Amino acid sequence: xxxxxxxxxxxxxxxxxxxxxxxxxxxxxxxxxxxxxxxxxxxxxxxxxxxxxxxxxxxxxxxxxxxxxxxxxxxxxxxxxxxxxxxxxxxxxxxxxxxxxxxxxxxxxxxxxxxxxxxxxxxxxxxxxxxxxxxxxxxxxxxxxxxxxxxxxxxxxxxxxxxxxxxxxxxxxxxxxxxxxxxxxxxxxxxxxxxxxxxxxxxxxxxxxxxxxxxxxxxxxxxxxxxxxxxxxxxxxxxxxxxxxxxxxxxxxxxxxxxxxxxxxxxxxxxxxxxxxxxxxxxxxxxxxxxxxxxxxxxxxxxxxxxxxxxxxxxxxxxxxxxxxxxxxxxxxxxxxxxxxxxxxxxxxxxxxxxxxxxxxxxxxxxxxxxxxxxxxxxxxxxxxxxxxxxxxxxxxxxxxxxxxxxxxxxxxxxxxxxxxxxxxxxxxxxxxxxxxxxxxxxxxxxxxxxxxxxxxxxxxxxxxxxxxxxxxxxxxxxxxxxxxxxxxxxxxxxxxxxxxxxxxxxxxxxxxxxxxxxxxxxxxxxx
Amino acid sequence: xxxxxxxxxxxxxxxxxxxxxxxxxxxxxxxxxxxxxxxxxxxxxxxxxxxxxxxxxxxxxxxxxxxxxxxxxxxxxxxxxxxxxxxxxxxxxxxxxxxxxxxxxxxxxxxxxxxxxxxxxxxxxxxxxxxxxxxxxxxxxxxxxxxxxxxxxxxxxxxxxxxxxxxxxxxxxxxxxxxxxxxxxxxxxxxxxxxxxxxxxxxxxxxxxxxxxxxxxxxxxxxxxxxxxxxxxxxxxxxxxxxxxxxxxxxxxxxxxxxxxxxxxxxxxxxxxxxxxxxxxxxxxxxxxxxxxxxxxxxxxxxxxxxxxxxxxxxxxxxxxxxxxxxxxxxxxxxxxxxxxxxxxxxxxxxxxxxxxxxxxxxxxxxxxxxxxxxxxxxxxxxxxxxxxxxxxxxxxxxxxxx
Numbered sequence: 001x002x003x004x005x006x007x008x009x010x011x012x013x014x015x016x017x018x019x020x021x022x023x024x025x026x027x028x029x030x031x032x033x034x035x036x037x038x039x040x041x042x043x044x045x046x047x048x049x050x051x052x053x054x055x056x057x058x059x060x061x062x063x064x065x066x067x068x069x070x071x072x073x074x075x076x077x078x079x080x081x082x083x084x085x086x087x088x089x090x091x092x093x094x095x096x097x098x099x100x101x102x103x104x105x106x107x108x109x110x111x112x113x114x115x116x117x118x119x120x121x122x123x124x125x126x127x128x129x130x131x132x133x134x135x136x137x138x139x140x141x142x143x144x145x146x147x148x149x150x151x152x153x154x155x156x157x158x159x160x161x162x163x164x165x166x167x168x169x170x171x172x173x174x175x176x177x178x179x180x181x182x183x184x185x186x187x188x189x190x191x192x193x194x195x196x197x198x199x200x201x202x203x204x205x206x207x208x209x210x211x212x213x214x215x216x217x218x219x220x221x222x223x224x225x226x227x228x229x230x231x232x233x234x235x236x237x238x239x240x241x242x243x244x245x246x247x248x249x250x251x252x253x254x255x256x257x258x259x260x261x262x263x264x265x266x267x268x269x270x271x272x273x274x275x276x277x278x279x280x281x282x283x284x285x286x287x288x289x290x291x292x293x294x295x296x297x298x299x300x301x302x303x304x305x306x307x308x309x310x311x312x313x314x315x316x317x318x319x320x321x322x323x324x325x326x327x328x329x330x331x332x333x334x335x336x337x338x339x340x341x342x343x344x345x346x347x348x349x350x351x352x353x354x355x356x357x358x359x360x361x362x363x364x365x366x367x368x369x370x371x372x373x374x375x376x377x378x379x380x381x382x383x384x385x386x387x388x389x390x391x392x393x394x395x396x397x398x399x400x401x402x403x404x405x406x407x408x409x410x411x412x413x414x415x416x417x418x419x420x421x422x423x424x425x426x427x428x429x430x431x432x433x434x435x436x437x438x439x440x441x442x443x444x445x446x447x448x449x450x451x452x453x454x455x456x457x458x459x460x461x462x463x464x465x466x467x468x469x470x471x472x473x474x475x476x477x478x479x480x481x482x483x484x485x486x487x488x489x490x491x492x493x494x495x496x497x498x499x500x501x502x503x504x505x506x507x508x509x510x511x512x513x514x515x516x517x518x519x520x521x522x523x524x525x526x527x528x
Numbered sequence: 529x530x531x532x533x534x535x536x537x538x539x540x541x542x543x544x545x546x547x548x549x550x551x552x553x554x555x556x557x558x559x560x561x562x563x564x565x566x567x568x569x570x571x572x573x574x575x576x577x578x579x580x581x582x583x584x585x586x587x588x589x590x591x592x593x594x595x596x597x598x599x600x601x602x603x604x605x606x607x608x609x610x611x612x613x614x615x616x617x618x619x620x621x622x623x624x625x626x627x628x629x630x631x632x633x634x635x636x637x638x639x640x641x642x643x644x645x646x647x648x649x650x651x652x653x654x655x656x657x658x659x660x661x662x663x664x665x666x667x668x669x670x671x672x673x674x675x676x677x678x679x680x681x682x683x684x685x686x687x688x689x690x691x692x693x694x695x696x697x698x699x700x701x702x703x704x705x706x707x708x709x710x711x712x713x714x715x716x717x718x719x720x721x722x723x724x725x726x727x728x729x730x731x732x733x734x735x736x737x738x739x740x741x742x743x744x745x746x747x748x749x750x751x752x753x754x755x756x757x758x759x760x761x762x763x764x765x766x767x768x769x770x771x772x773x774x775x776x777x778x779x780x781x782x783x784x785x786x787x788x789x790x791x792x793x794x795x796x797x798x799x800x801x802x803x804x805x806x807x808x809x810x811x812x813x814x815x816x817x818x819x820x821x822x823x824x825x826x827x828x829x830x831x832x833x834x835x836x837x838x839x840x841x842x843x844x845x846x847x848x849x850x851x852x853x854x855x856x857x858x859x860x861x862x863x864x865x866x867x868x869x870x871x872x873x874x875x876x877x878x879x880x881x882x883x884x885x886x887x888x889x890x891x892x893x894x895x896x897x898x899x900x901x902x903x904x905x906x907x908x909x910x911x912x913x914x915x916x917x918x919x920x921x922x923x924x925x926x927x928x929x930x931x
Contacts, residue, residue: 331555336629336657340688343560343630348584350556357554443552456540 022118028058028135031118035062038122045125048078052085057098058135062121067128069147076109077130077143099137107132111144123201146174153179156258158425161297168258173203173277176260180207180273183264188212191275194225196239200232203277204239207263212270212498212505217286217467221272236281239274245465250433252426253466255287262296270503286469286502289461290486292427293317298489306489313421320418321435324361325442325450327411331357333446349405358443360404362436364412367394369432372416469501558627559618560584562601562687564662565672566648567637569607575640575648577614578605578673579626580687587684600684603676611651628657632691634708635665635672635727641760641767646715649765653712660709663694666760666767668728675727678752693756694725701777701789701807704759715765719883719901723779726758726770763877771871778868781829781861782880784812791833793856795840803844805857805918806836816886818893825882825910829861834920843926850918858914865912873906882908 025031032047039045044067049060059081063073084106088095095101103112109130115121121131121140128146153175156168169176177191188210196204204225208218224243233239240254241247257263258280263273266284274283293313298306330337331346338346353360371390378386395413398404415435422428434457441449464471474482481497484490493513497506565578581602604621608614618626634652636645652658667675676686683689698705703725706714714722730753759771759779771779780786786807795801810831816823835853838844844853872879883901887894897904 332552335553335555335558335627336659340562340630340632343555344582344584344587344685347555347558347560347582348587350554351585353556446552452540 024116024118024121024133024138024140026136026138028060028133031133032060034118035122050078050082052081052102052134053088053090053098054086056090059132061130061132062125063130063145064125064128067126067148068130068145072109072145072147073130077107077132077145080106080108081132099134099139099141102132102134103141107141107143109143109145113142113144114139115142116140123195126201127203150175159257159259159262159295159423161259161295161300163300164297165259165261167260169260169275169280169282171278171280173205173275176275176282177205177207179260180264180267180275183260184209184267189267192222194222196225196228196230197233198229198231200234202233204233205275205277207267207273207275209267209270212268212503213272214270214502214504217502218272220467221274221285225274233276234278236274236276236279236283239276240283245467249460249464250430251289251461251464251471252292252424252430253287253464253471254283254285255291255424256281256283256426257296258282259296265296265299268508269498270505286467287471288466288469288473288499289471290475292422292424294485295423299492303489303491307487310487310489313423316418316421317431320415320422321431322438322450322454323415323418324365324411324435325438325453326447327407328358328361328439329442329446329450332443346405346407349407352402353405354402355404356443357408358439360408361411361439361443364394364404364408365415365432365435365439368412368416473501474499553625553627557624559622559624561626561628561631562685563633563635563676563690564631564652565635565637565667565676566611566640566645567671567673568639568643571607574607574609575611575614576605576607576671576673577611578603578676579618580676580685581622581626582630582685601686603673605673611648615651628655629659631658631662632687633663633665633694635667635675636724637667637672638669638767639671641666641762644765645762645767646765649708649712649715652708658708660707660712662708663691664706664708664711664724665690665694665727665756666724668726668758668760668770670729674729674752675754678729678754680754690727690754690756693754697756698785699788701780701786702757702773704771704776704779705756714881717884718764719878719887719898720881721764721877721879722762723771723879724760724762725756726760727754727756729753730755761872761875761877761879763875768875768877769871771868774864775868775871778864778866779872779879781810781865782812782814782827782868784810786810786831790836791857791860793853793860795838795842796852797842798840801839803838803840803853804836805833805853807831807833808919809833814880814882814885816882816889818890819909823882823886823890823893823897823904823908825885825908827865827910827912829865829912829914831857831861831914831916832919833857833917835918835922838927841927845921845925850921853918854916857918858916861914861916862912865914869910869912873908876902876906878905882910 025034032049035047039047044065045062046065047060047062049058051057052059061073061077061081081102090098090101103114113124115124116139118140121133121142124142125131128148130143130145132141132143134141150172151170153167153170155166159168167179169179181189186209189207190210191205191207193203193205195201206218206221206225221243225239228239228242230238230242236256240252240256243254245253255266260282263282263284267273271284271286274285276283293310295309295313298310301309331350335343350357355363371387371394374390375387395409399406399409419428419431422431437457438450438453441453443449445452462470462472462476470477473479474486479500481500484495485499491514493515496509496511496513498508500506560582561579562582563580565580567576567578569576581604583600583602586600604618606614606617606621608617615626636648640648652662653660665675675690678686678690680686680689683692694703694705697703704723706722706724711722711724714720757773757776759776760767761769761771777786777789787810789807791805791807792802793805795803810829812830813828815826815828817826818824835844843849869880878901882905883894886897
């Protein structure tokens with residue numbers, strides 16, 4: 001219903017914009033005038049005019065101040081072009097094609113591309129390159145001189161870990177790709193880029209490992225990205241919402257992370273990464289549900305301990321989803337399920353509370369979300385005091401004022417704590433509406449309601465797909481092989497295959513990798 | 529398709545709100561019943577139902593700031609022809625719904641128990657809220673109401689104190705503890721007779737006097753103390769006799785329910801001095817056989833125990849000494865069983881469930897004698913064999929001699 005409305009709105013608004021090639025004029029003055037007009041009132045755009053070769057050839061360079069590395073432009077472009085050619089007369093030296101001469105002999109910049117599209121030259125300049133226009137040629141040279149103030153590679157802020165690499169993606173696409181390249185030094189690691197956003201012209205890079213990633217999924221990712229028509233992409237979240245399989249589901253179906261090691265491991269499994277310039281989050285697809293309960297640290301710890309923490313997370317996930325509904329159901333329907341001392345203390349705590357337990361549960365849940373939201377938005381020094389004030393005010397005062405009961409505060413606190421045990425923020429947020437649904441069901445029909453609600457959620461999860469891959473795989477549809485990295489974290493020497501559904505090359509490594517006892521070689525002993 | 533799915537979701541969501549809060553009973557609208565007592569009312573046809581309702585707020589206050597804010601339970605009674613009628617009358621006084629799931633004990637007054645309890649136990653079996661694990665207790669000499677009014681210093685809820693009392697005395701083989709489930713099962717079988725725990729006020733005459741005195745002087749009432757021991761023996765659903773401490777252990781030996789108990793025997797030389805033996809394990813095997821068409825029951829008790837303490841000074845830790853101890857212990861046990869058997873046969877109530885054993889072993893023959901079981905049981909021949917063993921003698925061989 002909503003989707004149809006949205007589609008209708010889309011159809012009426014969209015006017016197809018065709019990209020037309022705009023040729024560069026041979027006359028440098030024409031190009032200059034055109035650029036002047038284009039960049040009127042843009043004071044950061046610089047057009048440097050000069051002449052080459054004894055003042056015979058008119059040249060200008062176009063770049064955007066602040067987007068370029070000044071030293072590069074000075075040393076590798078302006079200096080060679082002006083100084084080196086000062087004493088050379090092109091006609092005397094029998095240089096027929098000045099353009100090629102400049103490109104091959106004069107410019108010392110490391111990357112030089114050329115274009116005959118005026119628009120492309122402008123775009124390149126806007127992304128930090130320097131465009132060089134030479135009189136008499138309908139082509140422009142694009143020298144890579146990008147360099148701007150950027151945040152360095154820092155520790156992960158959200159997905160922290162004790163063991164494992166401690167670097168995180170930053171806002172610069174090139175740094176992000178380099179972080180991946182440093183981990184996967186293989187010729188098959190591909191980065192294919194495209195520009196998305198009519199106005200923002202954001203660079204988006206699709207990364208995968210050829211020979212491992214399923215070409216069908218790569219193709220699908222490209223298709224979906226190409227179909228995006230939007231004015232601007234400012235973060236990975238835009239892309240996420242625009243190409244998700246089930247945009248109306250509360251559950252996330254595209255994984256995003258700020259950890260390069262996580263992305264590298266997913267690339268090695270055959271997944272496709274989408275890197276967006278300007279966003280410190282990298283999206284990987286296809287995504288299955290279990291990924292949200294796996295922290296990358298799982299793979300760096302002892303496999304037994306990782307299995308334990310994984311189960312802890314699974315139980316916490318279920319607990320934080322079901323605890324408030326269960327409390328509501330038991331308190332309002334199934335008091336006989338509680339042991340007598342517990343029922344007495346709960347009844348005592350409930351004495352004098354004005355609201356029904358379901359209202360209490362929802363209010364406490366909202367209050368907790370409020371505290372969490374306030375805590376994230378607060379400047380750091382204030383944030384801490386807010387959390388203390390929140391705990392004291394809400395916990396102590398609300399109980400003493402008779403607005404809520406102590407067990408309810410405990411349930412809300414436990415639930416809130418449980419959320420942080422889910423490694424992915426996206427999944428933790430998805431729990432909130434699901435829990436609300438279950439709580440309402442529980443208040444209406446008790447345990448039966450919880451069962452019904454849980455059934456709805458399970459059916460919904462089973463019906464979800466992420467780029468064609470069932471969301472609940474490898475649990476449903478279940479594969480024995482898939483369990484080695486789902487319910488347990490098998491030791492690395494036992495992880496011989498990649499996830500079956502999303503790769504075209506299932507074999508990851510040789511079998512029999514288990515460490516063996518050193519063989520007793522008697523002759524060695526004798527020789528000593 | 530999409531429209532259908534959305535429609536389905538909307539229908540599901542809406543239908544959940546149509547039902548309202550079906551069957552909802554918020555915990556703060558409940559009166560938790562901890563104990564129930566049933567007595568004969570003054571009006572002969574009616575019963576008087578007494579309930580002990582927990583006051584959660586008082587218990588909360590006690591655990592919090594200390595100092596008593598009055599009683600932690602509320603004991604009140606109504607009368608009625610049937611149990612349910614009496615139960616419903618509580619709403620006049622309470623204002624909340626009685627909630628039975630946490631009922632721990634059901635006490636029947638002696639007068640009522642002698643007339644039969646079958647008609648009154650039906651409510652408790654039929655009510656789905658009730659757990660079948662409530663203890664069935666029969667109050668000796670006093671009304672059930674008085675038992676429910678007793679106070680305990682350690683537990684804030686008297687019913688749970690009695691519950692603990694019954695459990696611990698059961699482990700010590702001093703009381704025949706029967707819960708609602710077992711009691712009802714025994715009640716259904718026409719040949720075997722049910723038993724239940726006996727509960728009484730301690731030194732009630734003494735306490736009564738004090739109470740009177742206290743009322744006269746206006747002082748605080750002295751607390752009534754309660755003890756659970758022995759057993760109430762039924763014939764069909766009517767109370768017929770009481771078992772004391774000795775007889776009840778005799779019954780428990782046969783049923784194989786003695787877990788931990790002390791058997792006291794006298795020293796070989798000095799009758800005044802005693803030896804106590806600790807029972808650690810006991811089981812019984814009942815084997816029926818037929819001699820000339822008449823059933824005969826063989827009971828074999830196997831018992832293991834430790835030497836707990838001795839008052840006499842001689843060294844009993846010898847082969848002969850241990851054998852002597854075992855012999856004497858077996859004799860005590862046999863004696864207790866005989867006592868229980870004799871009493872049960874006198875009132876003709878098969879509390880040992882011999883009928884079930886015969887039925888199981890000889891289904892064909894049982895059919896013939898089934899109708900005559902009431903005549904057979906009082907003169908039933910029962911052979912008791914006790915095999916007693918002393919396993920451990922403790923850290924010393926002989927008791928220290930006083931200098």
